[in-house]
Amino acid sequence: MEFRSIQNDWKKYAKTDVLSGFVVFLIALPLCVGISVASGAPPTAGLLAGIIGGVIASIFGGSFVTINGPAAGLIVIIIDSIDGLGQGDSMLGFKRTLAAMVFVGVFQFFTGVFRKGFLGKIFPSSVVHGMMASIGLIIISKQLFVLIGVNPNAKLPWELYVEFPSRILDLNPEIFLIGLIALGILLFFQFIKIPYLSKIPAPLLAVIAGVALVEYFHINVSSKYNFFGKEYLADPHYLVQIPTSMKDAIIFPDFSFVGTFVFWFHTLMIYFIASLESLLSASAVDKIDPLRRSTNMDQELIGKGLANMLLGFIGGLPIIAEIVRSKANIENGAKSVWSNFFHGSFLLLFLLLFPTILKLIPMSSLAAILILVGFRLAAPKEFIKHYKTGKEQLIVFLTTIVFTIFIDLLVGILAGVAVKMFIQLVSGVKWKDYWTLNMSGDEKNGIWKISSPILFLNSFKMYDRVQKSIDKGNKNIVIDMSDAKYIDHTSMEIIDSIKEDAMKSGAKIALKWGNLKATSEEATSVKRLEV
Structure with missing residues (x-):
């Protein structure tokens, strides 16, 4: 995107883009925090991603009304990276993941420079959708336990689903009530048709309700309470943990694992998934752009690369083009990259001026938001869509999901591609x-x-x-x-x-x-x- 075009857009669309940027900021705030916590990273990592994604990637990217930031689709990849690189130490794993992100940014930058952005289009779409549905199911399996205030024993997604029914009786009533009310707000607002009321971001309301209940139940102070003769804990560990000083939010990468295979494995996984999701989201946003503009995919990767390099050096999560926030951006009148820029700027102002509010956000409210995000990724309509597209696509889609849920994401992707190629070879295609x-x-x-x-x-x-x-x-x-x-x-x-x-x-x-x-x-x- 030319800087002259950006300057002209400022003159033409600044007023509408400030408004849309503010609305998206309200939507993005709880999502940035929730995605970060669910990824096993510090809560501020998601906010930094939203800030840099808005302020930096918007200016150097190739899209127009796309919103950049952390996304649920990367939660599983980041968790795996932190676990794999940390060797039992989650903070060390996060620092080494930051080092991987620096290289992810370099790879994305040069993919764009050498004009290979179109390669994102060729990956089998049934495998991609199967991967996203799997990620949705994995998110739900983990966040169900957060919703009820219980620590699971299982690790794999299918094991978590098996364990969950037996742990419902162990739920923390106050924590579960907060999560249940948040979930109710999110579901209720999907059916509201009143124009002005429907524009209020449901995730923000869910978090506000959660903060109010935290104050009411005094969960921000460690104590115990009785419910039907049983004793439960009300404790700040059920809330978002934010550093006391914003200087502590800046975390530097650890490059000590650069010479290992596992480091490059996770680097390439983050690069592949983040780039693929960004390009697919940018293509989807182009279809609903009111001015019918086309994203320069190569420039988009350059912008993402620069942002992810910077985020790797300061302690942020990787960013992608995020479809849900981008759609909300367009629905609220966005016309140019300045809406993304303003959304990032508002996140920065909030982090600087009101950091203490973040400490009152209950994890169960964020879990409710993420459960709904996970459901959207693995919605029944995705299964119906692949069934209608043909039984071959449904088989590939389901294969990817099953292998991901029972083993891991990489195996699921490889299994989906292998089954797709097997079906084609049986159909008469030659190697x-x-x-x-x-x-x-x-x-x-x-x-x-x-x-x-x-x-x-x-x-x-x-x-x-x-x-x-x-x-x-x-x-x-x-x-x-x-x-x-x-x-x-x-x-x-x-x-x-x-x-x-x-x-x-x-x-x-x-x-x-x-x-x-x-x-x-x-x-x-x-x-x-x-x-």
């Missing part, structure tokens, strides 16, 4: 087809013919060549895929993306399918040759 694409034509006239299967691993070649045709000013582009024999779901989504990009550039794309037939009624379902 060499993954690495080659028979595509003839030239960028000048924009007429292309593809005579080999179009698959997730070779589809970037098609995207790159067609995009160059569009960039050269071709207004009429033809893609003949009648001899392709097989086009997978991810490639169909890329073709859909190409059509949208062409439309925004004033170009038209004609697609020739020949005898290729869709396997379901969904527009992006697999297409196969039907003789």
